[in-house]
Amino acid sequence: MNGTHKRGPATVVELTEQLRQFAEDRDWQRFHTPKNLAMALAGEVGELLAEMQWLTPDEAACLMADEELGGRVKAEIGDVMIYLTRLADVLGIDLLAAADDKLAEVALRYPADRVRGSAAKMPRS
């Protein structure tokens, strides 16, 4: 794979494998330590926030209608997903299982009929 990229991860597993291959092809595995990847993840999330920081809530709600801004936000979301997937792979964590386990836990802690419509009762960490 010399600069070419066969398109199309349809699943997280495929994306994970493509990213692993991408790092191997460049001999970048040694830089992809958990701490370094976590920092890279935070860096990309920072860029995502920077794209939205001065928007009013109304502007943010329809930001995808702005082709240029929407394209930048989509690219940042892609970057965040890339580093998150790579970090999970390096740690041996199944990304979807981790999300699913957490969702199950949160569903128990925040039963719909007790928290409905209340921001004060939303998770804050």
Added chain:
Amino acid sequence: MNGTHKRGPATVVELTEQLRQFAEDRDWQRFHTPKNLAMALAGEVGELLAEMQWLTPDEAACLMADEELGGRVKAEIGDVMIYLTRLADVLGIDLLAAADDKLAEVALRYPADRVRGSAAKMPRS
């Protein structure tokens, strides 16, 4: 869905749908604006970093061998994935397509034979 959670998103699409349902059941959609979700995403990434911040590189490399620490890190990774998936859904962005597009672009910008083994030539944004 009253506090129960049928297990098992096997795909990003299924996780997306479960999270949408979760928000609807609690009437939380109005709080799930792009800016709020981006802040929540950054908050969870911050917690993930906090779990690793004082570890030496060696400790971080095998952090999953520590059951308690590993469990906390997995839970934080799950939280990050949850907010990232929810944010992409609210914006109408296909998470895997966004990552794939970005990977294709990065592969072109960083051809393996020109950047191999060099941290100086890794993406820094």
Added chain:
Amino acid sequence: MNGTHKRGPATVVELTEQLRQFAEDRDWQRFHTPKNLAMALAGEVGELLAEMQWLTPDEAACLMADEELGGRVKAEIGDVMIYLTRLADVLGIDLLAAADDKLAEVALRYPADRVRGSAAKMPRS
């Protein structure tokens, strides 16, 4: 200094010295590497965001009127300042000079009469 803390840094220089002493008293200097402190800084900023994430703009504007929430936000701001000051010290950077240099640069790049009132012309990085 065994768990006691003489009150009152009136200046950044004094805060810097107190934090240096604090780390020395606990033999924590070796953990206070630039990367670790940067991660700790990001972790605290994440907690700060988490305190505000579900607030409406109106609620956020007067959050200090809520004693409990205001107290938590002030504490997080304090944490962020602590790690920022400590990181600058470890790197040998003068925090106020760094801010001043940057402000001078931004003032040149964003002349008041050309950018007045325009969010589109605000810094986005």
Added chain:
Amino acid sequence: MNGTHKRGPATVVELTEQLRQFAEDRDWQRFHTPKNLAMALAGEVGELLAEMQWLTPDEAACLMADEELGGRVKAEIGDVMIYLTRLADVLGIDLLAAADDKLAEVALRYPADRVRGSAAKMPRS
């Protein structure tokens, strides 16, 4: 103040006043809401992390010896300080007092003679 910037905040109070004037001159106060400034702060911290993410611990320890890299890191530290100072001002929080209060609290919670030299006993949030 039309693009000019009289040099030299020697104190946090002076920096605070210069930033307030800077925003007023550009009619940017309305964008400087607590949530927007918190997002901008997180964005700048993300850029700071991005500068360090691929460095080895040894490289990071002497990063200021590299003029170009050191200059970029100093500029990012300046940006972080600018948004932190501005956010504290908008919220009516005394930045140094907030740090001092927090340090006093942490000193009580982490007495030197009980936590000396132990990363496991360092604050993790």
